[in-house]
């Protein structure tokens with residue numbers, strides 16, 4: 001399941017958990033059509049998570065999950081702290097063969113990379 005805490009968009013995994021309108025019955029095809037009409041259904045976005053492993057980014061307090069668009073917005077606003085400065089560019093993961101090198105001076109490996117509850 002992935003649903004963005006900021007804009008509410010969601011992917012296919014989350015779609016399995018939603019309640020479809022009763023009128024559609026158990027018709028998979030109709031359910032799929034209905035789903036694709038939902039503005040928040042965004043199966044092609046990438047979703048960033050704070051799960052049970054340490055990530056190399058720190059979302060703002062209170063956020064579990066962000067879609068790539070909201071992640072990029074927060075990143076541009078300086079609300080997300082990245083572990084490496086050469087890992088994300090403009091909110092998107094940069095895939096290269098070499099390991100990221102530039103450690104962000106703001107990064108604290110003891111505390112960051114996990115879900116942070118709102119205080």
Ligand SMILES: [Zn+2]
Nearest residue numbers: 004007067070
């Ligand atoms: Zn979003």
